Amino acid sequence: MTITDAVTTGLGDRWREGARPQTTDEWLARAQEVADILAVDAVERDRANQTPHAEVQLLKDSGLVTLLGPRAHGGAGETWDTAYRVIRTVARGDGSIGQVLGYHYLWAWAARLVGTEEQIAAVEELYTSNALVFGGAVNPRDSDLVIREDGDDLVFSGRKSFSTGGQISDLTVLEGVLEGSDTHIFAIVPTAQDGIVFADDWDSLGQRLTESGSVEIRDVRVPWAAAAGFVDRVFRPLTYNTLNVPTIQLVFANFYLGIAQGALETASAYTRTRTRPWPYGGDDKQHATDEWYLLEGYGELASTLWADEALLDAVGGEISAVLHAPREELTPRRRGEIAVRVAAGKLRVVDDGLTVATKVYELTGARASASSVGLDIFWRNLRTHSLHDPIAYKKREVGTFVLKNEVPEPTWYT
Incomplete structure (x- = not known):
């Protein structure tokens, strides 16, 4: 089912009229439904480069735009650690839409970051009740x-x-x-x-x-x-006000990981169905899935991304805990420790993700370089946004913490 099919055939109506997700696992399953729809024609939509009105309507119809909104106003009332995993899941289907959703979550939380209690209540009621996108x-x-x-x-x-x-x-x-x-x-x-x-x-x-x-x-x-x-x-400033940057930096890391996971999933599906075994190695196989170098290659890439996922989930839990705690409780030191952990996760997934998005060509074979296959979309997406700010400075922040026990000062990028 393409996005157009999903919107025009009333999938949103079925979502609204059916049982609404009630648990974290159910919301993650809803995110996977959205990702599966996005993945069907992600390459074609990328080539067309049209304003993604239908894609955003899909996010609204699915309920994902109000994931962090209060239940009193129709939101899911979920926490940031769930939001990060939802972003990652959606990005597996379409990195662009994963980014749009992640930025929406950050800006929807902006009132909580810096607003008064009255402003927070008004903004959250407005956007949640009307499924508005930021x-x-x-x-x-x-x-x-x-x-x-x-x-x-x-x-x-x-x-x-x-x-x-x-x-x-x-x-x-x-x-x-x-x-x-x-x-x-x-x-x-x-x-x-x-x-x-x-x-x-x-x-x-x-x-x-x-x-x-x-x-x-x-x-x-x-x-x-x-x-x-x-x-x-x-x-009236609080340290909590400065959480916008580590929060969005971890948004970045999660949709980067989703893009890399999408690359690996797409490549492995291609290898299972279309890659041919190599007949000139002296150890001929009947199927590409039995080639030792392909098994080794996929094993290495998958284990790398599993490790990155574990790190991002751990960091997501840490920042989620302070994002949902009373704002006055956050200290500069704790904020800095979290920023370092976010930096570590981001630098890891950028390096690993770009490796995955490149190596999949070696594992799928020459014919997989055809434009119709669309493997290029993953490298292009990840390469583009990972230039947002220099990764070298993330490495320096982590190194400074390790060697000097110093946390970074809040900036617009840290």
Whole structure:
């Protein structure tokens, strides 16, 4: 079943009318259903490079967009360790849509990261009750949006060269600096308004369906009361506020792992059905699945990804525990220890994932390089997003912790 089939034949209706997942395992099974649908025509959709409206509708129909939302408003009430595994599962079917979902989870949690209790309650009711999808115009490498005061309003203006979610989002997270100060302010606004103008210029090697192009913010007005975390126009900082970066970095690592797992699954299916044994090695086999070098190769790649999965699951449990704990309890030291563990997981899966996405060609054979097979999508997707920030700095953070027992200071990338 393709995505078009799933949307037009009422699969969403069947999901809504049927038994709703109630346990973590059932939500993971729902994620696998979505991944299976995405995988059917992932290559064709990647080639077409169209705005993924149907894919996002699939995420909404499945209930996955409200996985972290409160049960009181129709959400699943699941925790971040489940969300990470859902992201990974969806990415096995389509890395782009795994990224879209992961970024949505991060921005849906933005109110909890920096907002007041009243803002958290309002945002979570709004997005959960209506199954709204978040995007974010927050790219630290660009100049900050400029915010000017106009009475009881804040007015955001500027440009961001990346804005994942773009035209497929219902809500957009804005971040800027108040004019004449060094005060950073986050706000959540409706995406569909004249002041948010997407350039539709995302043209990258991979992750092509993430709607990550540039955006112009033209005098977008936000009431001062909607400035996240501000009370009487004053922000009260907590260490918890800085968890946005390790949280999203682990989102990255999980959809990277999902992409690598997808590559291995696709390659192994090809080898079982289409790869021919090598007839010139002096140890002729009847079937490719009996070739010793293929058995060794798949064994090595699978064991590597199993180890990466174990590490990411462990780190996901650690960060999930603090994300769901009272915000005031998080210390700078604990935050830093988690950031180091996230860095270790990310650097491991980037190196291992790129190896897998390359080595599968050696295990499937020359004919698997045909464009129609589509093995290239995995390497292109992983290579593209793994350049988000230099992996060398992740290695340095881990090394500094090991040798000096020092944790990294919070930055926009750590």
